[in-house]
Amino acid sequence: MRGPGLRQGTRLARLWPAIAATLFFLFALPLPAFAASIACPPGAENFPPFYDDATLFKDAIASVANVEPSNQRLTGITVPHHLLTADLVALGFRAASGFRYKRIVILSPDHFHKTRKLYATTLRGFDTVVGPVAADAPAVRRLEMNGDIVEESCLFDKEHGVRAMLPFLHHYFPEAKIVPVAMSVRARRGDWDRLAEALKPIVDQDTLIVESTDFSHYLPQHDARRFDQQTLNILAAGSLDGIASLRQPEHADSVGALYIQTRLQRELFSAQPLVVANENSQEHTSDYVERTTSYVVALFGAFGPGFSNPARPKDKVYYLAGDVNFGRAMKKILVRDGVAERIVNSVLTLTGSRPLIVNLEGVILPNVPEAIDDMTLAMPQGLAVDMLKRLHVAGVGLANNHAYDLGPSGYAETLRALDEAGIAHFGQGETLALADFDLVGLTDIDTNGSKNTDLLTPALLDRLLHENAVRPVVAFVHWGREYRTEPSVREDMLADQMRLRGVSAIVGGHPHVSSEAIVPLAGGDVAEVYSLGNFLFDQSAERSSGSMLELRVFAQGTIFTRLIPLPNYFEMGRK
Known part of the structure; x- marks a missing residue:
C-alpha cells in the first residue's frame, strides 16, 4: 500500500543516476511518520503545495513531448504515483491531452490509513508548484451525500497518491476541476461496488478518471514480473472477478481503485484497457534490489478504426x-x-x-x-x-x-x-x-x-x-x-x-x-x-x-x- 511521496524523494528521483544503490530502498519503503501528519488549512483556503520544486515535473513532461496523444478520446488512465517514474505519469496524461475535460476524478489509496470511513474526499482546492487546481464542489457535494461511506477529510495535505498527480493535471488540463478520492484498505468488493455506483452520477462524457496506482510491491524483480504478468492478463480479459481476486500489495497497492476504474469504464463508456507501459524499479539501477515496486500506464477508451495507438520507442x-x-x-x-x-x-x-x-x-x-x-x-x-x-x-x-x-x-x-x-x-x-x-x-x-x-x-x-x-x-x-x-x-x-x-x-x-x-x-x-x-x-x-x-x-x-x-x-x- 505505501510508497514514496516525500518531497525529498522527488529530488532524489531527479538525481537518480548519481544515487548510491544502498539508498534505493527509500523509494519502496513507507514514508516517515511525520510525513503522514494532517494539517487542515484555515477557512476555505487551498491545501499548500506539497512539492517545492517544479523541475522534476517539467523534465518529465518534456521527456514525453514527442509521444503523440491519442487521437480518440480517452475516458480513463492508470498511472503511478512514485515520482521515481515521473515520466510514466507524464506519459499517461500526455496520451489523454488531445481532448479537453471539465472534471477529473482521481482514485488513490489512503496510504496512511487516515480516513475514518471507507473513502475520503475534499471540497478544498490545491496549490501546486506550477499553479492551482480547483475542486469540483458540486460533484464533491454529490459524492458526499453518501455519508455512510464517504467523508470530508484533510488527509490530502500529505496524500501523495493525489498530490503527485496535480502538477501534471494543471499542465495538461488547466481548466479541469477535480474530485479526489482516497480509498481505505479496509474496503472490500461490495464497498467498491457502492463507490462505483456513487461515482456514476458525476462521471459523464466530459470526465476523465485517473487511477493513481502502483503495482507489485516489496518483491524481487523476478517475482514482481510474474505478479505483473498475472495482473496484465486479467486486465486484458477485463475480468472484474479476476481483479477482485488480486492480492494487495503483491499485485497492486489499490486493487479497489483498479476494480472501480475497470467497472466504470465498462459500464459507462464500453471502454477497454490498453497498457502502454510496464516497468519495475529494478530497471533504474544495475545493483540487485530485494524489494521493488512495479508501475503500469493504462489507457481506457473505445478504440476504433484509425486509433493512433500511442507507444514509446522502447516498447x-x-x-x-x-x-x-x-x-x-x-x-x-x-x-x-x-x-x-x-x-x-x-x-x-x-x-x-x-x-x-x-x-x-x-x-x-x-x-x-x-x-x-x-x-x-x-x-x-x-x-x-x-x-x-x-x-x-x-x-x-x-x-x-x-x-x-x-x-x-x-x-x-x-x-x-x-x-x-x-x-x-x-x-x-x-x-x-x-x-x-x-x-x-x-x-x-x-x-x-x-x-x-x-x-x-x-x-x-x-x-x-x-x-x-x-x-x-x-x-x-x-x-x-x-x-x-x-x-x-x-x-x-x-x-x-x-x-x-x-x-x-x-x-x-x-x-x-x-x-x-x-x-x-x-x-x-x-x-x-x-x-x-x-x-x-x-x-x-x-x-x-x-x-x-x-x-x-x-x-x-x-x-x-x-x-x-x-x-x-x-x-x-x-x-
Missing part, C-alpha cells in the same frame, strides 16, 4: 492474425482493380505497419494447377509473396493442417518461395525468434483429410521450454474443431501443459471463427485466445469471423495483449 508492438490463403476464391478477388490495395490499407491502418505474423494455410507454388481440388489449398507464389510483403508480415506459421496438402515436395516449394522472399517461417515445434519474444508453432491436427489427430506429444510441447526466462514465449497453436469457439477437454489439457512450460500467451487457430475475449488461465499466469479465426480467407461472414491480437512487449519481459475484431476481408473484396 515493441506486434500483431498476430489467423488463417490466410491467397488461392481459390480469394485469388479471384485480389486480382481485381483496387481490391488488394483496399484490403492492405485497412490492415495497415490497424497495425500501423508494425510486424505481423499470420497462419499460412496451404502451399505456395510457382504455378497452381487448374485441376487442383477445392480442399487442397495452394496459392500462386507471385500473389502470395506480394501480399505478405505489403502487409509487413514478419513471419508465417506453417504448423497447420494444410501446410502438407501436396506432401513433402509441396512443403519444400513453400519454404523455397518464402526463403527467396526473405519471409521467416516456423513449422511444427519450430521457433520464430523475433527481436523481443519467441513464437513456437504447434499443430494438433495432421494434413487435410488425414485421420491423424492428437499430434501434440510431451516431447513437442517441451519445445516451449526456453532458457531465457525473461524473454516471453508464445505458443501459436492449430487445434480444435471447425466453427466451434469453445475448447474441448483435450484443448484445456494442452493449454494447461503449455502453461506449465512457462508460456506467456497461447494463440490458437483452425476453427475459422474468432474467440470474443482473452481468457486468463490459472489466476492470470497465461493469456489464452483460443482462436483468431480467419484473416484473409475465402469464407463469408455468415459462417466465419476473425480477430487480430495486438501483443506489446515491455523491457522487463512482460506482455500485454489486446484483441481487435476484424472485418471480413473476403466480403470487402467482393463488394
Whole structure:
C-alpha cells in the first residue's frame, strides 16, 4: 500500500543516476511518520503545495513531448504515483491531452490509513508548484451525500497518491476541476461496488478518471514480473472477478481503485484497457534490489478504426492474425482493380505497419494447377509473396493442417518461395525468434483429410521450454474443431501443459471463427485466445469471423495483449 511521496524523494528521483544503490530502498519503503501528519488549512483556503520544486515535473513532461496523444478520446488512465517514474505519469496524461475535460476524478489509496470511513474526499482546492487546481464542489457535494461511506477529510495535505498527480493535471488540463478520492484498505468488493455506483452520477462524457496506482510491491524483480504478468492478463480479459481476486500489495497497492476504474469504464463508456507501459524499479539501477515496486500506464477508451495507438520507442508492438490463403476464391478477388490495395490499407491502418505474423494455410507454388481440388489449398507464389510483403508480415506459421496438402515436395516449394522472399517461417515445434519474444508453432491436427489427430506429444510441447526466462514465449497453436469457439477437454489439457512450460500467451487457430475475449488461465499466469479465426480467407461472414491480437512487449519481459475484431476481408473484396 505505501510508497514514496516525500518531497525529498522527488529530488532524489531527479538525481537518480548519481544515487548510491544502498539508498534505493527509500523509494519502496513507507514514508516517515511525520510525513503522514494532517494539517487542515484555515477557512476555505487551498491545501499548500506539497512539492517545492517544479523541475522534476517539467523534465518529465518534456521527456514525453514527442509521444503523440491519442487521437480518440480517452475516458480513463492508470498511472503511478512514485515520482521515481515521473515520466510514466507524464506519459499517461500526455496520451489523454488531445481532448479537453471539465472534471477529473482521481482514485488513490489512503496510504496512511487516515480516513475514518471507507473513502475520503475534499471540497478544498490545491496549490501546486506550477499553479492551482480547483475542486469540483458540486460533484464533491454529490459524492458526499453518501455519508455512510464517504467523508470530508484533510488527509490530502500529505496524500501523495493525489498530490503527485496535480502538477501534471494543471499542465495538461488547466481548466479541469477535480474530485479526489482516497480509498481505505479496509474496503472490500461490495464497498467498491457502492463507490462505483456513487461515482456514476458525476462521471459523464466530459470526465476523465485517473487511477493513481502502483503495482507489485516489496518483491524481487523476478517475482514482481510474474505478479505483473498475472495482473496484465486479467486486465486484458477485463475480468472484474479476476481483479477482485488480486492480492494487495503483491499485485497492486489499490486493487479497489483498479476494480472501480475497470467497472466504470465498462459500464459507462464500453471502454477497454490498453497498457502502454510496464516497468519495475529494478530497471533504474544495475545493483540487485530485494524489494521493488512495479508501475503500469493504462489507457481506457473505445478504440476504433484509425486509433493512433500511442507507444514509446522502447516498447515493441506486434500483431498476430489467423488463417490466410491467397488461392481459390480469394485469388479471384485480389486480382481485381483496387481490391488488394483496399484490403492492405485497412490492415495497415490497424497495425500501423508494425510486424505481423499470420497462419499460412496451404502451399505456395510457382504455378497452381487448374485441376487442383477445392480442399487442397495452394496459392500462386507471385500473389502470395506480394501480399505478405505489403502487409509487413514478419513471419508465417506453417504448423497447420494444410501446410502438407501436396506432401513433402509441396512443403519444400513453400519454404523455397518464402526463403527467396526473405519471409521467416516456423513449422511444427519450430521457433520464430523475433527481436523481443519467441513464437513456437504447434499443430494438433495432421494434413487435410488425414485421420491423424492428437499430434501434440510431451516431447513437442517441451519445445516451449526456453532458457531465457525473461524473454516471453508464445505458443501459436492449430487445434480444435471447425466453427466451434469453445475448447474441448483435450484443448484445456494442452493449454494447461503449455502453461506449465512457462508460456506467456497461447494463440490458437483452425476453427475459422474468432474467440470474443482473452481468457486468463490459472489466476492470470497465461493469456489464452483460443482462436483468431480467419484473416484473409475465402469464407463469408455468415459462417466465419476473425480477430487480430495486438501483443506489446515491455523491457522487463512482460506482455500485454489486446484483441481487435476484424472485418471480413473476403466480403470487402467482393463488394
